[in-house]
Every structure is written in structure tokens, then in C-alpha cells.
Amino acid sequence: xxxxxxxxxxxxxxxxxxxxxxxxxxxxxxxxxxxxxxxxxxxxxxxxxxxxxxxxxxxxxxxxxxxxxxxxxxxxxxxxxxxxxxxxxxxxxxxxxxxxxxxxxxxxxxxxxxxxxxxxxxxxxxxxxxxxxxxxxxxxxxxxxxxxxxxxxxxxxxxxxxxxxxxxxxxxxxxxxxxxxxxxxxxxxxxxxxxxxxxxxxxxxxxxxxxxxxxxxxxxxxxxxxxxxxxxxxxxxxxxxxxxxxxxxxxxxxxxxxxxxxxxxxxxxxxxxxxxxxxxxxxxxxxxxxxxxxxxxxxxxxxxxxxxxxxxxxxxxxxxxxxxxxxxxxxxxxxxxxxxxxxxxxxxxxxxxxxxxxxxxxxxxxxxxxxxxxxxxxxxxxxxxxxxxxxxxxxxxxxxxxxxxxxxxxxxxxxxxxxxxxxxxxxxxxxxxxxxxxxxxxxxxxxxxxxxxxxxxxxxxxxxxxxxxxxxxxxxxxxxxxxxxxxxxxxxxxxxxxxxxxxxxxxxxxxxxxxxxxxxxxxxxxxxxxxxxx
Ligand SMILES: Cc1cc2nc3c(=O)[nH]c(=O)nc-3n(C[C@H](O)[C@H](O)[C@H](O)COP(=O)(O)OP(=O)(O)OC[C@H]3O[C@@H](n4cnc5c(N)ncnc54)[C@H](O)[C@@H]3O)c2cc1C
Numbered sequence: 083x084x085x086x087x088x089x090x091x092x093x094x095x096x097x098x099x100x101x102x103x104x105x106x107x108x109x110x111x112x113x114x115x116x117x118x119x120x121x122x123x124x125x126x127x128x129x130x131x132x133x134x135x136x137x138x139x140x141x142x143x144x145x146x147x148x149x150x151x152x153x154x155x156x157x158x159x160x161x162x163x164x165x166x167x168x169x170x171x172x173x174x175x176x177x178x179x180x181x182x183x184x185x186x187x188x189x190x191x192x193x194x195x196x197x198x199x200x201x202x203x204x205x206x207x208x209x210x211x212x213x214x215x216x217x218x219x220x221x222x223x224x225x226x227x228x229x230x231x232x233x234x235x236x237x238x239x240x241x242x243x244x245x246x247x248x249x250x251x252x253x254x255x256x257x258x259x260x261x262x263x264x265x266x267x268x269x270x271x272x273x274x275x276x277x278x279x280x281x282x283x284x285x286x287x288x289x290x291x292x293x294x295x296x297x298x299x300x301x302x303x304x305x306x307x308x309x310x311x312x313x314x315x316x317x318x319x320x321x322x323x324x325x326x327x328x329x330x331x332x333x334x335x336x337x338x339x340x341x342x343x344x345x346x347x348x349x350x351x352x353x354x355x356x357x358x359x360x361x362x363x364x365x366x367x368x369x370x371x372x373x374x375x376x377x378x379x380x381x382x383x384x385x386x387x388x389x390x391x392x393x394x395x396x397x398x399x400x401x402x403x404x405x406x407x408x409x410x411x412x413x414x415x416x417x418x419x420x421x422x423x424x425x426x427x428x429x430x431x432x433x434x435x436x437x438x439x440x441x442x443x444x445x446x447x448x449x450x451x452x453x454x455x456x457x458x459x460x461x462x463x464x465x466x467x468x469x470x471x472x473x474x475x476x477x478x479x480x481x482x483x484x485x486x487x488x489x490x491x492x493x494x495x496x497x498x499x500x501x502x503x504x505x506x507x508x509x510x511x512x513x514x515x516x517x518x519x520x521x522x523x524x525x526x527x528x529x530x531x532x533x534x535x536x537x538x539x540x541x542x543x544x545x546x547x548x549x550x551x552x553x554x555x556x557x558x559x560x561x562x563x564x565x566x567x568x569x570x571x572x573x574x575x576x577x578x579x580x581x582x583x584x585x586x587x588x589x590x591x592x593x594x595x596x597x598x599x600x601x602x603x604x605x606x607x608x609x610x611x612x613x614x615x616x
Contacts, residue, residue, distance in 0.1 A: 086201050086213040086214045086215060087114070087212045087213050087214060088112045088113055088114045088212060088213070088214040089106070089111040089112045089113060089214055089215065089216065090102075090106050090111055090112075090113045090114075090214050090215075090216045090217070090218060091113070091114055091115075091116070091202060091204050091212055091213075091214040091216070091217045091218070092113060092114070092115035092116070092217075092218045092220055093115070093116055093190045093193075093204070093217070093218070093219050093220060093221045093468075093472070094115065094116075094117060094124065094219070094220035094221045094222055094225075094468075095115050095116075095117030095119065095121075095122050095123075095124065095184045095186065096117075096122070096123060096124015096125060096126075096127070096171075096220065096222055096225070097123070097124060097125075097126075097145075097171060097519070097520055097523055098124070098220035098222070098507040098508060098523045098527070099115045099117065099124070099184070099218075099220035100115075100122055100171065100174060100175060100180050101145065101147065101523050101524060101527050102115070102218050102220055102507065102527050102530075103115055103180050103183050103184070104147070104178050104180060105147075105527050105528070105531050106531065106534075107183070109531060109534070109535065111534075113183050114183055114184075114185065114212060114214075115183060115184045115185070115220075116184070116185050116188045116189070116190050116204065116206060117184050117185070117186050117187075117188065118187070118188065118189040119186065119187070120186050120187050121172065121175075121186065122171050122172060122174075122175045122180065122181065122184065123167070123168045123171035123172065124171075124222055124225065125222065125224060125225065126164050126167040126168040126171055127168060127171070128225070128227075128246050128247060128248070129164055129245060129246055129248060129268065130164060130248035130249070130250060130252070131164075131243075131245040131248045131268060131271070131272045131457075131459075132252075132253075132272055132275035132276065133271035133272045133273075133274065133275045133415075134163070134164035134245075134248075134268065134271055134272070135159075135161050135162060135163045135164060135271065135298070136161050136162045136167060137161060137267070137296065137357075137358060137411075137412070137413040138161075138327065138518050138519075139160055139161060139327075139357070140157035140158075140159065140160065140161055140162035140166075140167075140301070141157060141305075141306065141309045141310075142320070142327050142328075142329075142518050142521075143162060143167070143518060143519075143520055144157075144170070144520060145174065145520055145524065146313075146317040146520075146521070146524060147524060149313065149314065151174070151177065152310070152313050153310055153313070155170060155173065156301070156306065157301050157306070158300065158301055159298055159299065159300055159301055160296075160297070160298050160299050160300075160301060160356075161296055161298050161413070185206075188206045188207065188208050189206060189207040190204050190205070190206055190207075190472055191205055191206060191207050191472065191473065192204070192205040192472065192473040192474075192475075193205075193217055193472055193473070193474045193475075193504070194473075194474075194475055194476065194477065195217075195475070195476040195477065195478075195501060195502060195503065195504065196476075196477050197476050197477045197478040197502075198477070200215060200502065200503060200543055200544050201213050201214065201215055202214055202215070202216065202217040202503060202504065204217065215503055215543060216503045216504075216505070216534070217503065217504045217505070218504075218505045218506075218507065218527075218530065219468075219469060219504065219505065219506045219507065219509070220507045220523075221468035221469060221472070222468050223462075223464055223465045223468075223508055223509075223514065223515050224246070224461075224462040224464055224515075225246075225462065225467070225468045226462050226463040226464075226467030226468050226470075226471060227244045227245075227246035227247050227460075227461075227462055228460060228461060228462055228463050228467070228579070228580060229242075229244055229458045229460055230263075230436075230458075230460055230581075231581075232436060232438055232439050232444075233437070233438040233439070234438040234439040234440055235439050237439060237440060237441050238439040238440065238441065238442075238443070238444075238456065239441050239442065240442070240443075240453055240454045240455050240456065241253075241454070241455045241456075242455070242456045242457075242458065243455070243456075243457045243458065244457075244458045244460070245268035245269070245272060245457070245458070245459045246268070246461075246462060253455075254279065255276050255279040255280045255455060256279045256280075257280075257281050258279075258280055258281055258453075258454040258455050259280070259281055259282045259284075259452060259453045259454050259455075260276055260280040260281075260282070260283050260284070260453060260454065260455045260456075260457065261283075261284045261285075261286060261443070261444065261451065261453045261455070261456045261457065262276060262283065262284075262285050262286070262457045262459055263286045263431070263436070263456065263457065263458050263459060263460060264286070264287075264288075264458065264459035264460045264461065265285065265287045265288075265289070265290065265291060265459070266291060266410070266412065266459060266461055267291075267410060267412045268459045268461070269285070269459030270291070270293055270412045270414050270417050271412075271414070271415075272457070272459060273285060273417060273420055274414075274415065274416040274417055274419075274420050276457070277420045277423055277425075277426050280425070281425065282425045282426075282427070283420075283425060283426045283427070284426075284427045284429060284451060284453070285426070285427070285428050285429065286429045286431040286436060286446075287398065287399075287428055287429065287430065287431055287432075288431045288432050288435075289401070289403065289404075289432070289572070290398065290399050290400060290401040290402070291401055291409060291411075291412050292379075292382055292401050292406045292407070292409070292411055292412065293411075293412045293413070293414045293417055293418070294353065294356070294357070294358055294361055294382070294411060294412070294413055294414070295353060295354075295356045295413070295414065295415075296356050296357070296413035296414060296415050297354070297355065297356025297357070298356070298415055316328045316329065317521075320518065320521055320594070321521075321525075321594060321595060321598045322595050323593075323594060323595055324593035324594060324595060325359050325516065325517050325518065325593075325594060326513075326517035326518040326521040326522065326594035327359055327517075327518050327521075330359050330360050330363050331363070332363060333363050333364060333365050333366045334366065335365060335366060336365055336366055336367045336371070336374060337364070337365035337367060337368060337371075337374035337375075337377045337378070338367070338371070338373060338374050338377075340365070345364075345365075345377050345381070346381065348364050348365075349361070349364060349377075349378060349381040350381075352364055353381075353385065356413070357413065358407075358411035358413060361378070361411070362407050362411070364378065365378075368406070368407055369405075369407050369408070369566050369567055369568070370565070370566055370567065371567075372405060372567060372570075375405040375406055375407070375567060376405075378406045378407075379401075379405065379406050382400075382401075382406060383400045386399050386400050386418055387400070389418040389419060389422075390418050390419075390421050390422065391422050392421070392422075395421050395428050396421075398428055398430055399418065399421065399428065403571075403572070404570055404571035404572065404573070405567045405570055405571065407567075408566075408567050408568045408569075408570055408571035408573065409571045409573040409574075409575075410573070410574075429446065431446065433448075434446040434447045434448035434449070435447055439456070443456075444456065460579070461574060461579050462574070463580050463583070464515070464574040464575075464577070464579070464580075464588075465490065465509070465510045465515065465574075465575075465577075465588045465589070466486060466490050466510060466577075466583075466588070467580075469482060469486075469506075469509075470483060470486075474501065474504070476500065476501060476502075478500075480500040480501060482498065482501065485498065485500060485501075486498075487584070488584050488586070489577075489584045489585075489586025489588070490509070490510035490511065490586070490588055491511075491552055491553075491556050492506065492509055492510055492511035492512075492547070492552065492555070492556070493511070493547035493548070493551050493552040493555045493611055493612070494511060494512065494547075494555055494597075494600070494601060494604065494611075495508070495509045495510060495511035495512025495513075495514065495526070495590065496509070496512070496526065496529065496530065496547070497545070497546065497547035497612065498547060498552070499546060499547040499548060499549040499551075499552045500546070500549075501546070502544050502545060502546040503544060503545060503546075505530045507522075507523055507526045507527060507530075508522050508523060508526055510588040510589065511555060511556065511559050511588070511589075511590055512526065512589070512590055512597065513589060513590045513591065513592070513593065513594050513597045514526070514589065515575070515589050516589050516590070516591055516594075517594045521594070522594070525594075525598060525601070529601050529605065532605050533545060533605070533609055533612070536605075536608070536609060536614075537614060540614070541616055542614045542615060542616055543615075543616060544613075544614070544615045544616070545609070545612050545613070545614050545615075546612065546613045547611065547612060547613075548611050548612065548613050551610075551611030551612070552611075555611075558592075559587070559589075559590050559592075560587060562590065562591055562592040563587040563591055564587075566591055568587065568591055569587055575587060575588055575589055576588070
């Protein structure tokens with residue numbers, strides 16, 4: 083193998099890239115990560131919009147690799163705020179001295195594998211190139227913000243913002259006429275905060291989402307102490323669950339086996355508890371059987387109508403085009419009551435689509451509006467966007483963009499056949515985005531580290547996903563998705579928010595428990611499905 087600058091090059095300095103550095107350094111490897119932002123944290127560095135917070139409970143959403151870290155760190159609230167998670171990421175970077183191996187303010191533009199020398203060369207927007215035998219893509223699944231290509235975008239004289247590129251100095255909407263476009267997770271978290279400041283707030287909704295109460299509250303120190311005393315067992319138990327989160331009793335019966343009164347009481351209890359997993363755990367078949375799912379849908383519709391006073395607005399807020407849970411469930415604090423405020427208006431952007439931005443606002447097919455500021459809560463080119471922005475190719479003539487033109491193909495979400503020595507963390511074909519993502523990051527990186535260790539001890543230097551194994555895995559991912567209600571939704575899981583993106587179900591929804599078992603088997607069978615060679 084040729085001499086290289088590093089042993090491993092890493093794209094991304096979010097929680098994924100940070101753990102990759104720590105893990106590989108612990109194996110004696112020389113690593114370098116590249117991060118487009120000026121500091122660590124990824125998602126939590128970029129998404130500084132008001133109200134941004136995690137919807138997995140903070141005691142769960144944290145690294146497990148260092149028992150002392152998880153004992154020392156203290157979370158302030160049931161769900162971590164963006165600010166505290168960023169603080170946590172910075173603390174981890176300081177504690178493990180990670181920044182010395184990260185080049186900040188640097189975007190990787192190209193990654194080329196030399197098929198003869200078995201090395202990757204990464205070229206950055208600073209015009210520099212670096213080589214290593216291995217490359218790890220920790221570029222994130224929700225890291226490529228997208229603003230719809232509205233005509234007239236440049237004509238608008240007011241300010242525009244995207245939730246995923248929020249100004250670090252914050253934004254004061256006091257006295258302004260504000261539009262928010264999009265009612266996914268970010269929009270829902272942000273809208274109550276903007277409503278408190280703005281003179282008027284107009285929310286453009288294309289798709290109503292299912293929004294459940296977060297029931298956020300200050301951290302109960304007794305709960306925290308108990309959780310910390312059980313941390314080790316809980317971390318292990320999380321791998322036996324579909325979403326990688328322990329502590330929620332799994333459901334035991336079908337929604338259709340319960341009487342209407344029992345169902346009402348069960349859903350009400352979960353509604354009061356707050357949280358999405360707990361709600362989906364009401365019955366065994368909410369994500370499998372439409373009739374069962376409809377019972378939960380009816381419950382949530384009734385809740386919305388009991389909160390929102392204007393019947394027309396309430397009706398519009400009731401999601402009708404997808405089963406509950408088939409799009410990412412959103413958790414809220416004060417979202418529905420916002421629409422009872424006299425200065426807040428909901429516009430049906432499905433019935434009257436936005437046609438263009440104008441000098442003073444925007445125009446739909448039905449009306450013209452004037453605004454001082456427009457906020458795009460329009461999401462990301464999810465799961466494949468970050469890799470699509472890098473020119474990934476090999477000297478043997480493989481080009482990732484071409485290979486994925488019809489949708490992403492991977493083996494276990496970890497590797498792409500034809501692209502040796504390149505690993506992906508939490509990529510398409512893995513359950514990453516359908517789980518507590520820090521757990522996914524750690525499991526994926528531990529698998530990669532195990533593979534590299536195995537190769538070292540067998541004097542192997544080249545690893546590639548076998549094309550047949552990849553084909554079988556992709557088929558399995560699709561079969562599993564098709565056995566659920568997930569494909570019924572036009573979600574970012576199928577790329578539906580990006581015009582022209584091939585409609586392919588990208589995450590593995592067979593559950594963290596099944597996926598982890600499969601990865602462990604693959605490792606135990608000498609990395610079955612991967613071609614390893616000297
Ligand atoms: C608003 C929001 C809320 C979320 N809430 C939750 C939640 O409640 N629970 C949960 O489990 N997950 C949540 N997520 C998912 C979250 O992305 C993950 O939990 C986790 O932070 C992912 O870490 P990562 O390092 O894999 O990716 P990211 O945090 O996305 O980091 C990737 C980094 O790579 C950098 N990068 C990308 N391309 C390049 C390039 N070419 N060159 C250089 N740098 C590059 C980016 O700048 C970014 O900093 C949320 C995501 C968002 C956007």
C-alpha cells in the first residue's frame with residue numbers, strides 16, 4: 083500500500099465524526115476529519131432556530147462509550163435543547179481532545195479511490211488534498227438544507243431564513259410580519275416561539291403532521307439519579323428494542339383486540355405522558371395494520387379539534403393523507419394553541435400552492451401576502467444529500483452519483499459495492515434515522531472498527547461490499563418496509579420533499595434489535611458479505 087497522509091479520513095465533525103475520531107484513535111490510527119462548520123456538533127451546531135430541541139429524552143440521547151462521561155454530565159430538561167446538546171458536544175470535544183484532529187471551515191468536495199493503490203484522496207474547498215487507505219462518511223442525514231426553488235426567491239426584499247442554517251446571533255422577530263413555510267419538526271418547534279414575538283405570523287402548511295405533546299419539563303433529579311444508576315443495563319437493553327431506546331414497556335396486544343373505551347384510556351394515558359415512542363407502543367400493530375392505525379388517528383384528530391377553536395383551522399391541522407407514525411412523529415410544546423391567537427393564521431398551501439416570492443412577500447394561487455421575514459422550515463435533502471454534494475468516484479470508473487441515480491444502494495447501510503474502503507455511518511439501508519441516533523452512530527462505528535481490526539490481524543487492506551450481498555440487503559430493506567404502513571406516507575424517508583428525487587424507501591425499518599443481530603452475525607462470520615483482500 084502506498085504511503086498516505088493518514089490512516090483514515092473522516093467527513094463530518096458532528097456527533098458521528100467525533101465518535102469516529104475517538105474510536106479510531108483508540109486503535110492507534112492516525113485520523114483527520116473535515117467539517118464545514120467552525121466547530122463540532124453537526125445538527126446542533128447548525129440548527130439554532132428558536133425552540134430547537136431533541137425529541138428523544140436527554141438521558142437517552144447521549145454517548146454511551148464512556149461510563150464516566152455519562153455519570154458526570156447533567157441534563158437540564160427532559161428533552162435536551164439545541165443549546166445544551168451543543169454544549170455537550172463541545173464538552174466531549176474538550177474532554178477527549180477531539181478538535182486537534184478536525185480541520186474546521188473546510189468542505190470536502192471530492193473523494194476519489196485509487197483502485198490500484200487502494201487509497202482515498204479527499205479534496206477540500208480550500209484546494210488541499212489528503213490521502214488515506216480508508217474514508218468514513220459521517221456527513222449526516224439531515225445536513226443538507228433545502229429551500230424550494232420558488233420563482234422570485236431573489237426578488238424578496240425582506241429577510242429569509244432556513245431553520246438548518248440559522249444565524250448564530252439569533253433573530254428578533256418583534257413587530258414583524260412573518261411567514262413560516264413548512265410544518266415538519268423544525269416548523270412545529272419554532273412556530274410558538276415566533277408567534278410570541280411577531281406582529282403577525284402566517285403559517286403555510288402543505289401537509290399536516292401528527293404532533294404529540296412532548297410534556298417537556300425540568301429534569302427530575304431523582305429520575306436522573308435512578309437512570310444513571312441503571313445506565314449500563316439500559317444501554318444494553320436499548321439494543322433489544324425497535325427504536326434503540328429502553329424503558330418503554332413493549333405493547334402486547336393489537337389495537338383491534340381492545341374495546342373503544344380501553345383504546346381511549348390507553349391513548350389518553352400516552353398523550354398525558356408525552357413522547358412519540360411511548361404513543362406508538364400503545365399497541366403492537368399501529369405501524370402494521372391500517373385499521374389499527376386509524377384508531378390512533380381518530381384519537382389525535384379529536385384532540386386537535388378539542389384544542390383549536392376555529393373548526394376550519396382545526397380540520398386543516400388534522401393529518402389525513404398518511405397513517406400516524408409513518409412520517410417522523412413531531413413533539414410539540416404549545417403548537418396547536420398557537421392557532422387560537424388572533425395574529426396567527428394557517429394557510430392551506432396544498433389547496434393554494436405558493437407560486438412565487440414577490441418583492442414584498444409571496445403569492446399563492448389564491449392570494450398575495452406581504453411579509454417582513456420568511457422562514458423556510460422546508461427540511462433537508464435527507465439521507466443522500468450530503469454524499470450527493472461530494473464527487474465520490476473510483477479510478478476504476480465507478481461514480482456514486484450514477485450508482486445511486488435510482489436511489490441509494492448499500493450493504494447494511496455500511497458500504498457501497500464498487501467503492502472499496504469507504505464506510506458510511508447511519509446511512510441509507512441502516513435503521514439510523516429510525517432510532518436514537520447516537521446509539522446508531524456508536525453501533526455503526528464499532529462495527530467499522532471491528533472490521534478494520536479484523537483486517538489488520540489478517541493482513542488485509544481492502545474491503546468492499548459484495549454486489550450480491552448488497553442486492554439481497556436492498557431487497558430485504560424494501561420487503562421489510564413493504565410489510566409495514568411506512569410506504570403509504572410521502573415522507574423524507576422516500577425523498578418525497580425533494581422534487582425529482584427517486585422515490586425509494588431509504589431507512590431500514592426492521593428495528594434496531596434485528597439490525598444489530600444481523601451485524602453481529604456478519605462480524606462473527608468473518609464479515610460475511612464483504613470482500614476482504616490483501
Ligand atoms: C432539527 C433536528 C432535530 C433532530 N432531532 C433528533 C432527535 O430528537 N433524536 C435523534 O436521534 N436525532 C435527531 N436528529 C438527527 C441528528 O442529525 C442526529 O441525532 C445526529 O446529530 C447526527 O450526527 P451526525 O454526526 O451523523 O450528522 P450531523 O450532525 O448532520 O453532522 C454532519 C456534519 O458533517 C458536515 N458535513 C457534511 N458534508 C460535509 C462535507 N462535504 N465536508 C465537510 N463537512 C461536511 C456537516 O457540516 C455536519 O456538521 C435531529 C436532526 C435535526 C436536523
